[in-house]
Each structure stands twice: as C-alpha cells, then as structure tokens.
Amino acid sequence: xxxxxxxxxxxxxxxxxxxxxxxxxxxxxxxxxxxxxxxxxxxxxxxxxxxxxxxxxxxxxxxxxxxxxxxxxxxxxxxxxxxxxxxxxxxxxxxxxxxxxxxxxxxxxxxxxxxxxxxxxxxxxxxxxxxxxxxxxxxxxxxxxxxxxxxxxxxxxxxxxxxxxxxxxxxxxxxxxxxxxxxxxxxxxxxxxxxxxxxxxxxxxxxxxxxxxxxxxxxxxxxxxxxxxxxxxxxxxxxxxxxxxxxxxxxxxxxxxxxxxxxxxxxxxxxxxxxxxxxxxxxxxxxxxxxxxxxxxxxxxxxxxxxxxxxxxxxxxxxxxxxxxxxxxxxxxxxxxxxxxxxxxxxxxxxxxxxxxxxxxxxxxxxxxxxxxxxxxxxxxxxxxxxxxxxxxxxxxxxxxxxxxxxxxxxxxxxxxxxxxxxxxxxxxxxxxxxxxxxxxxxxxxxxxxxxxxxxxxxxxxxxxxxxxxxxxxxxxxxxxxxxxxxxxxxxxxxxxxxxxxxxxxxxxxxxxxxxxxxxxxxxxxxxxxxxxxxxxxxxxxxxxxxxxxxxxxxxxxxxxxxxxxxxxxxxxxxxxxxxxxxxxxxxxxxxxxxxxxxxxx
Numbered sequence: 001x002x003x004x005x006x007x008x009x010x011x012x013x014x015x016x017x018x019x020x021x022x023x024x025x026x027x028x029x030x031x032x033x034x035x036x037x038x039x040x041x042x043x044x045x046x047x048x049x050x051x052x053x054x055x056x057x058x059x060x061x062x063x064x065x066x067x068x069x070x071x072x073x074x075x076x077x078x079x080x081x082x083x084x085x086x087x088x089x090x091x092x093x094x095x096x097x098x099x100x101x102x103x104x105x106x107x108x109x110x111x112x113x114x115x116x117x118x119x120x121x122x123x124x125x126x127x128x129x130x131x132x133x134x135x136x137x138x139x140x141x142x143x144x145x146x147x148x149x150x151x152x153x154x155x156x157x158x159x160x161x162x163x164x165x166x167x168x169x170x171x172x173x174x175x176x177x178x179x180x181x182x183x184x185x186x187x188x189x190x191x192x193x194x195x196x197x198x199x200x201x202x203x204x205x206x207x208x209x210x211x212x213x214x215x216x217x218x219x220x221x222x223x224x225x226x227x228x229x230x231x232x233x234x235x236x237x238x239x240x241x242x243x244x245x246x247x248x249x250x251x252x253x254x255x256x257x258x259x260x261x262x263x264x265x266x267x268x269x270x271x272x273x274x275x276x277x278x279x280x281x282x283x284x285x286x287x288x289x290x291x292x293x294x295x296x297x298x299x300x301x302x303x304x305x306x307x308x309x310x311x312x313x314x315x316x317x318x319x320x321x322x323x324x325x326x327x328x329x330x331x332x333x334x335x336x337x338x339x340x341x342x343x344x345x346x347x348x349x350x351x352x353x354x355x356x357x358x359x360x361x362x363x364x365x366x367x368x369x370x371x372x373x374x375x376x377x378x379x380x381x382x383x384x385x386x387x388x389x390x391x392x393x394x395x396x397x398x399x400x401x402x403x404x405x406x407x408x409x410x411x412x413x414x415x416x417x418x419x420x421x422x423x424x425x426x427x428x429x430x431x432x433x434x435x436x437x438x439x440x441x442x443x444x445x446x447x448x449x450x451x452x453x454x455x456x457x458x459x460x461x462x463x464x465x466x467x468x469x470x471x472x473x474x475x476x477x478x479x480x481x482x483x484x485x486x487x488x489x490x491x492x493x494x495x496x497x498x499x500x501x502x503x504x505x506x507x508x509x510x511x512x513x514x515x516x517x518x519x520x521x522x523x524x525x526x527x528x529x530x531x532x533x534x535x536x537x538x539x540x541x542x543x544x545x546x547x548x549x550x551x552x553x554x555x556x557x558x559x560x561x562x563x564x565x566x567x568x569x570x571x572x573x574x575x576x577x578x579x580x581x582x583x584x585x586x587x588x589x590x591x592x593x594x595x596x597x598x599x600x601x602x
Contacts, residue, residue: 001026004196006165008158008207015199016071017190021083027071031064031091038095039202039209040064042109043194045185047351049105050243050343052112059113060189062088065202067210072199074189075113089114092121099209101149101201103127104237111241118241122234128152128208130229133355135215138506142358153204156211165200168193223502229355231536232529236352236362238541243347244368244384244555247591251335251383258331265324272317277324280305286317333372334380341367348384350546354529359505359522362547370548382593386555392592393565395572395585396551399424400524401447407577408500408520411479418579432472434461442469446480449517487515500576501526524550527581531572540568553592561587 002017018027031038043061051057060076062084078084092098092110100106103125107118129147138144145155154162172193173183187194216226266277272290274282284303287294292313296304310318341348348367356363364370373380386392397403402424406414417424429439438459445455452466459466474481491497491507497515498504500523507515528547535541535552543564545553552572556564565585572583588594 002195004192004199006196006200008161008203011068013067013200013203014069015065015196015203016069017195017199018071018073018084019190021079021081024083024087027064027073027087027091030069030071031094034066035094035096037066037097037099037206037209038064038091039066039070039099039206040092040095040106041100041198041201041205042106043184043198044109046181047105048341048343049108049112050345050347050349054344057112059109060184061195061198062091063198063202064091065199065206067203067206070199070202072195076189085114089116092116096124097126098124099126099128099202099205101128101152101205101208103129104233104240107234107237108241118234118237122230122237125230125234126209127230127233128205128212130233130355131209131212131216131226133360134217134220134225134229134503135212136506137355137358137360137503139358142508144506147355149201149204149208152208152212157204157207161200161204165197166204168197172197217502217504219498219502220504225502228501228526228529228533229360231533233354235532235536235541236354236547238536239544239546240349240352242542242545243343243345243349244545244592245347245387246338246342247383247385248339248342248346251338254379254383255331255335255339258327258335262324262327262331265320265327268320269317269324274317274321277321283321287313287315290315290317333369335383337367337369338383352547357521359518359525360503361521361525361549362528364546364548368546370546376596378591378593378596380593381596382591384592385590386592388590389558390555391558391561391590392588392595393554393556393561393568393585394551394588394595395554395565395569395583397524397527397572397574398582398584400527400550400581401520402443403579403581404524404527404576405447405480405483405516405520407579408523409477409480409483410577411477411483414477414480415579428469428473428476431476432465432469434459434465434469438469442466442473446470446473446484447517447520449511449513451513484513484516487519488512491515499523499526527574527576528552530574531583534571535568538571540564540571543568 001019001023004015004017006013018024041063042059045058045060048057058076062073062075064071073084073088075084075088098121107121110116111118132147132152136144140146140151145152150162150166153166169183170180172187172191173180176183176186178186269277272286274286276282283305284294294303296309298304310322338348343349350364350368351366353363353365368384403418406418417427425440425443426436428443429436438461441459442455452463452470456463456466487497491512495509496504496506497519499519503522505518505522507518528550531552532547535544543554543556545555554568565587569583569585574581586595
C-alpha cells in the first residue's frame, strides 16, 4: 500500500493507494470505523457509462474517504477473483450514509460495472452538488461559488487545492501528450498525480458536505427541499438509464443532407475567394473587396463577423456563409452527436441536470440536447423514437407560468380569465389595441422581465408602443404589477427572494426586475419536479424518457397508451392557491417527430 500525504490549509490528509489484496483488511477496518457516513467517488475511462457492456467504458478506480483520510482501490487491476470489486461492493452496502459529488453519475457507474442497482444506493446518498445549489444557486459567472467540485473547493475550502489537485488532470494530459477527454483512459493507474487527484475527491466531498449542510436555509430545510432535490435527481437518473431508441437511417439521411448543404454553400463562398467560412480574416477581405462597409468590432477591436453582421448583408456570399455554418452546426449538434452516442441497446442516453440553472430549472445535455431543438418542429425529434410496440406521448402543462403568476399574485382579472377559460392573450392585446400575437408576447415578457426594447424588437413595434402595451398589461392586471413590486422590494432589501417551495434565490442588486421571473420559473420547475416524484411513486418512471421544462415525454405500450396517458396527465395536474394547472397529453406514433405531423390524439 502506498501512502500519499497532502495538506488542506493546515490539515494533513492521507491517501492510501491499495495495490494488492493483502492491503484490503486495513480498508475494511476503515469502512467499519466510519460506516455512519462515508464519502466516495469513481474514476472511469469516460462519461459513456452505457457502453460498459461492450468494454468501451470501464471503472478504473473506486475511492472512499472522510475529511482526513481516503482509500483508492484499483478496480482495473483486479485479478480473476475480483477482490477489489467485491471490496467496493461491500463498502457501498456497508455504509449507512454515502456522500458524493454529482452522485447520479457514480450510481450509473456502479450499476453498470459492479451490478449494484441505483435503487439500492440512492436512498442512502447525499450529493454535495445538490446541497451546494440549495445553499447558493449562483454560478461563478454570476458572482456565486458555482457547483462543480473544483469551484466549490476554491470558494469554500482552499484555492490552492483547487488549482493543484482538481486542475491537475490538465497537467497530466499535457505530460502524456493527450487531449483532456482522453487522459482518463490513458493515464497509468499507478500515476502519482492521478492517485492524488482520485484520493482527494472523497476527502473534498466530505469537507464540502460538512461546510455546505449548515448553509442550506432553515426555510428550505423545513420545506423538505434537501430530500426533494435528491429524490428528483434520482428519478431523473432513471430516465437517463431508460434511454431513447434512435432511428439510425433517419439520422444518417439528415446528416448527409446537411453535409451536402454545407458543401454547396462552401462552394458558393469559394467563388468569392473564401476558402474557409470560419476565417474572419478571409470574410472581411472578401466583403471589403465587394464594397461592403463593415463597422461593427469585437471587444478586441477586430472587425466583427457574427450572425447579426452576416444577416444585415444582403449578398450571396453572406447567405452562403450563414448556410454553411448553420448546416455544420446542426449536423454536429444534433445528428452526429446522436450517432456517436448510440449504445449497444440502440439507444442514446441523455444527461439530465436537475439543477441546471440558477432557478433550478432542469437542463439536458449529451446525445439529446432537447432544449436546443427547434420549437414546433419534428425535424430533429424525428431522430428519436419509442421502442417497438410503443408510442410517444407528450404531456405538458397548459400556460403553467401565467397560471402560476395569476395564483401567486391573486389578480382577479387574470384568475377569472383562467377560471372562465377566456383568451388571456387577446385580453392583453385588447387593452392596448394590438394584435393577439403582441399580447401573447407581452404576457410572457412580463414574466421573464423583458423590457420595452426587447418587446419592440420581438414584435416589430416601436419602443413607445411597447411601453404603452406594458402599461396596458399593468392596468389590466394591477395585482400582478403590485406582486412584482413587492418581490423587487424584498430583493433590494435582502438580496434574495423566496419561492413558493422555500427555495432561496439571490437576485443581483442591479437587476431587481428579474425577481418575478426567478420566482415563477423556479416555482414552475418545482411543479414539474413534483410531477416526477408523483409519477415515480405510482410506478411510471419506467415509461419516462425526458423532462423538458413543463413537458414530460413518455413511451407507452401502444395498446394501453390512451389509458396511461389519461392517468399520468391526471397525476401531473396540480392545484395552486385554488387554481388548477392542468396537464394535457398528446399521443403520437412511434417517432417523437410524429407529435408535429398533425396526426396526433389529445
């Protein structure tokens, strides 16, 4: 057994690197001595845990620790007896409580590589990422501590440790002359820096757990948000495990079409001397030669050549450059990514961040970046489908943000509109003599905190008219205005607001107008989270593919799809302060894209 010693501030920590089965008795004693609460982590060959059955994904190290000590087990060096893997299974099952950072990933890893079901470990698991978000949801870019392990270590614990240890894999990648995403597979298992990095992970998680738990607001604790967030994350991990089958032929055809479109556009650009549409220098030179006057500059003083500049230039070269870039981006972002992510089961598996935004709004990444898909279009969604014999069902909330706003503010006019099934968008439009589409934009813009300039630009009206429409909104729904002002006053006085579920959301002092948006968006996110929990409680998680803001995507057996769609929509329905927030199900065919073909059943 090797020993690595390191200091966190003035605290000496010890990392025991297990080398042979003879080292395991000491590890067993350590686990027994600290079984009440053990921090843990894994190091793997990558992030594609769904490839474990093919051998393309492997568990390399398993680490367990406390604030002062950790053990690193070399799973990849296991002999045929599997001593290290068995010791890891025993430790995970022996610990009464477990702590990890972003534990959902590690739960996937041990399920796929060690055969321990997520359901066995999740109820005993704390996640420092979720706790950190409840303590302070701000990312580093907004002046907050962030939520990555390295960011939290730098903010709460020790900047030196963050720089030396958590950033060390970049150094190792340069040392081995490999890319950052390749270093996890390439680094030798006994590499000193790798074992230091790995051994520190559970130590840091243990430290952060101790630091962060008291920082979760008492109101959030009383409301049960700590367990709420952990349960939501575990349920989302089940969706990740479910996966979505891919229509490979459809994806390959779309990718080929986009490749051809890109080539055609690039051929047009070459006629004007542009060999590389991504080269600003070539584009500036070409447009200058064409007599186009370019005035916009970047922060560094260079001539800008962004999408806004290209859109303003009415010339075949500008059109070709935009088309080439769009085709390349669409292919890489949606179709190439889908093909690359297909596992041995023929499915892609998304990564769901249940606290993806400052408001805790969820985000989806990986092979199914669903929140980037074009609205109202089956073009990308057609790449994904239900299993054979199943159909896609989309259930979403009707006007959830505006309904929540009506109930939260208590505005009688807005409440009456929903109770009597009136056209709220037309009511807003009539108040200022504008079209319904403008009224609809203003309704949502008010929730989002958009000002008159944004509304004017979106609707194609003057700023003065936009101000008039906002005034009309506030006169029609006076309690909404009053509620927004109350939130802004609280934000100015305290620096934060509370949501209906007891979540504390910091509000930037120079942006108090965002308080209403934060409260509504976060509270609506929690309506979706509540639906996820309720559906899981009734055994429906096995049918769920994704949560997408106010929508949940199911795949039901075709013969009972209508019955299950009705029942799940009923479970999702929610009443807040007397106002029903209904959920509506839409049944499609096997393809997700069928939802947009016009051949669906409500």
